[in-house]
Amino acid sequence: MEQLLFFLMAGGMVAATLATIFARNPVYSAIFMILSFAATAGLFVMLDAYLIAVVEVLVYAGAIMVLFLFVIMLINLRSDELEGLKVNPLMVIAAGTFLGLMSKAVSDLGPAVQSRANDLEGTPALVAETLFTEYAVPFEAVSLLLLAAILGTVVLARRSQDA
Amino acid sequence: MEIDTTQLFAVFGTEVKLAVLALVLILTDLFIGKGKLTGPADAVRLVTFLGLGLVLADSFTLVPVLGADWGTLDSFAIYFKRFFLVTALFIMGLSGPYEARFPAGRAEFPILIVFTTLGMCMLASVNDFVTLFVGLELVTITLFLLAAFRPQLPRSIEAGIKFVIVGALAAAFLVYGLAFVYGSTGSFGFAEVSAVVNNGEPMSGALTFGLLMVLVGLSFKIGVVPFHVWVPDVYQGAPTPVTAFLSVGSKAAGVVLLMRVVYTVLGPAASEWTTLLAGLAGLTLIMGNLGAIPQKDLKRFLGYSGIAHAGFLMMAFATHTQDSATAILFYMTTYLFANIAAFLVIVVVSRTADDAGFDRINGLRDRSPFLAIVFIIAMLSLAGVPPTAGFIAKFMILRAAMEQAMHDPAMMALVVLGLVMIVVGLYYYLCVIKRVFMRDAKDTSVLEISGWTKGLLLLCVLVIVVLGCYQAPLVELAGEGASSLF
Numbered sequence: 080m081e082q083l084l085f086f087l088m089a090g091g092m093v094a095a096t097l098a099t100i101f102a103r104n105p106v107y108s109a110i111f112m113i114l115s116f117a118a119t120a121g122l123f124v125m126l127d128a129y130l131i132a133v134v135e136v137l138v139y140a141g142a143i144m145v146l147f148l149f150v151i152m153l154i155n156l157r158s159d160e161l162e163g164l165k166v167n168p169l170m171v172i173a174a175g176t177f178l179g180l181m182s183k184a185v186s187d188l189g190p191a192v193q194s195r196a197n198d199l200e201g202t203p204a205l206v207a208e209t210l211f212t213e214y215a216v217p218f219e220a221v222s223l224l225l226l227a228a229i230l231g232t233v234v235l236a237r238r239s240q241d242a
Numbered sequence: 243m244e245i246d247t248t249q250l251f252a253v254f255g256t257e258v259k260l261a262v263l264a265l266v267l268i269l270t271d272l273f274i275g276k277g278k279l280t281g282p283a284d285a286v287r288l289v290t291f292l293g294l295g296l297v298l299a300d301s302f303t304l305v306p307v308l309g310a311d312w313g314t315l316d317s318f319a320i321y322f323k324r325f326f327l328v329t330a331l332f333i334m335g336l337s338g339p340y341e342a343r344f345p346a347g348r349a350e351f352p353i354l355i356v357f358t359t360l361g362m363c364m365l366a367s368v369n370d371f372v373t374l375f376v377g378l379e380l381v382t383i384t385l386f387l388l389a390a391f392r393p394q395l396p397r398s399i400e401a402g403i404k405f406v407i408v409g410a411l412a413a414a415f416l417v418y419g420l421a422f423v424y425g426s427t428g429s430f431g432f433a434e435v436s437a438v439v440n441n442g443e444p445m446s447g448a449l450t451f452g453l454l455m456v457l458v459g460l461s462f463k464i465g466v467v468p469f470h471v472w473v474p475d476v477y478q479g480a481p482t483p484v485t486a487f488l489s490v491g492s493k494a495a496g497v498v499l500l501m502r503v504v505y506t507v508l509g510p511a512a513s514e515w516t517t518l519l520a521g522l523a524g525l526t527l528i529m530g531n532l533g534a535i536p537q538k539d540l541k542r543f544l545g546y547s548g549i550a551h552a553g554f555l556m557m558a559f560a561t562h563t564q565d566s567a568t569a570i571l572f573y574m575t576t577y578l579f580a581n582i583a584a585f586l587v588i589v590v591v592s593r594t595a596d597d598a599g600f601d602r603i604n605g606l607r608d609r610s611p612f613l614a615i616v617f618i619i620a621m622l623s624l625a626g627v628p629p630t631a632g633f634i635a636k637f638m639i640l641r642a643a644m645e646q647a648m649h650d651p652a653m654m655a656l657v658v659l660g661l662v663m664i665v666v667g668l669y670y671y672l673c674v675i676k677r678v679f680m681r682d683a684k685d686t687s688v689l690e691i692s693g694w695t696k697g698l699l700l701l702c703v704l705v706i707v708v709l710g711c712y713q714a715p716l717v718e719l720a721g722e723g724a725s726s727l728f
Contacts, residue, residue: 180451180454181451183447184422184447184450184451185448186447187446187448212245214312214372215245215250216254216312216373217375217376217377220364220373220377220380221376223261223264223361223380224361224376224379224380224383226264227264227354227358227380227384227387228384230268230350230353230354231350231354231383231387231388232387234391235387235390235391
């Protein structure tokens with residue numbers, strides 16, 4: 080049963096991602112991407128990482144994809160401007176090399192990955208505890224990063240309004 | 243795991259001070275501005291200069307502190323913290339003649355520079371891959387914004403967008419690699435990962451792949467071929483002070499992280515990567531030097547020159563001895579002063595225009611002999627001609643590489659290639675110098691230079707020449723910094 084679920088989720092994820100890349104219409108691409116995020120969230124649930132699964136749906140499938148759709152609709156491309164992915168040989172070589180390296184890497188992953196997270200690890204309390212103790216430094220750095228990003232975005236947005 | 247806060251503040255003292263400075267700057271902008279959208283840029287600039295100066299002065303009292311997984315303050319970190327603070331001060335000085343072109347973002351420009359510097363100082367202290375990633379994003383995202391800081395120019399926007407896309411790609415490689423590193427070692431700490439890498443058994447495919455992807459992600463930052471395509475376009479399009487910051491600060495940030503990963507995490511195991519690193523170095527040297535020859539724009543030209551310099555740095559990484567690490571520290575410092583001088587000249591000569599074509603330096607000899615001399619010295623140092631610091635830097639890298647070349651044919655080939663490329667480099671740097679003397683300028687008006695600018699240029703030239711003749715103290719400092727990596 081678990082295996083069946085895994086193949087359903089993983090297969091759905093791969094299919095949805097491929098569809099994202101090859102869809103001609105950007106709106107379809109975005110919707111397939113949401114599907115792919117949902118399948119990823121399902122995989123996280125199967126690993127008992129509930130918090131990450133919820134965050135994946137809320138942040139990615141929710142907030143970020145809504146932004147994507149907004150932008151796509153604002154740009155409002157005409158149908159004759161749309162074109163699908165054009166494949167050239169260099170792309171195939173690069174992707175092929177990457178795939179080869181990656182499958183070699185995946186085939187001998189150590190036991191650290193194969194063992195499932197224990198039931199506790201996915202809870203918000205434990206994630207929060209790690210975040211505020213072991214990873215306090217990067218956590219604070221992220222808050223500075225967000226502040227800088229807000230500042231810069233306001234400047235850029237303000238000036239394109241003035242002009 | 244509990245974190246000892248005293249130790250935390252000892253290690254990240256500089257960063258805390260910079261964060262406070264950034265907040266003070268925002269408040270200065272807010273309160274002295276009194277409702278004006280842009281605020282009083284001059285007050286913000288003044289506070290930035292004072293603040294950065296104080297933090298720099300303070301950084302000379304830093305002593306190494308034993309860190310933990312979350313960060314470390316060894317002599318290497320201290321060396322680069324000073325490096326980044328000096329760079330930031332120079333960039334602020336450099337933006338002086340330029341800042342009138344940021345009509346609505348004059349006050350925000352120094353604030354973003356402070357944030358970027360904070361990220362860079364943090365990167366100097368990283369000791370685990372999570373902080374590495376977050377710090378790198380802090381640097382990269384603020385630089386995205388700075389590259390697009392003149393949205394009224396299509397070229398600046400183009401530079402920003404290209405930089406965002408390439409930066410996102412690099413981050414994707416890095417994070418993907420980190421997932422594999424964590425998966426096969428169960429840890430993000432440099433010490434733990436290094437223990438697994440050097441446990442006597444051959445590295446697992448997953449770990450190799452992970453570290454390879456980390457290497458790729460960082461290679462984007464310093465512009466190693468084949469991850470260099472963004473460099474010329476972004477350098478050309480970004481505002482000139484930002485280009486200078488990209489070419490010195492951002493590149494040094496990538497170098498810091500590569501040094502930690504190659505020398506500390508890979509450690510002795512790096513000898514298995516020699517061929518790969520040497521190959522990348524060779525490609526980078528060829529692309530950078532040959533690409534620079536047909537250029538017609540000063541900033542784009544310095545972009546290709548930066549790729550060529552990345553080739554020399556990669557040569558040192560392929561060498562992976564302590565001497566080569568010392569050479570990298572010295573190299574970056576000479577590169578800092580030569581590049582800042584060159585960009586400062588570009589800011590002055592192209593102050594009436596938005597492009598920096600080669601014809602802007604035509605006949606510079608008549609328009610301002612002082613600028614002409616500074617520019618020539620900077621170019622000679624970048625080319626590596628004897629009485630300048632650039633020569634010593636290239637010499638140190640080649641000497642370290644030669645020692646390895648005795649028993650490694652790949653390194654031997656690389657050293658020979660390096661020597662050939664120095665000659666090629668000499669050709670195109672001299673072509674630029676020729677324009678200063680031989681070509682006549684269209685606009686023959688005398689260039690006015692402010693006292694500040696003159697002082698900065700004099701300082702750069704002085705450092706380049708003095709380091710070229712008497713470099714023992716800096717070599718010793720660099721050696722001390724490098725030794726803490728091993």
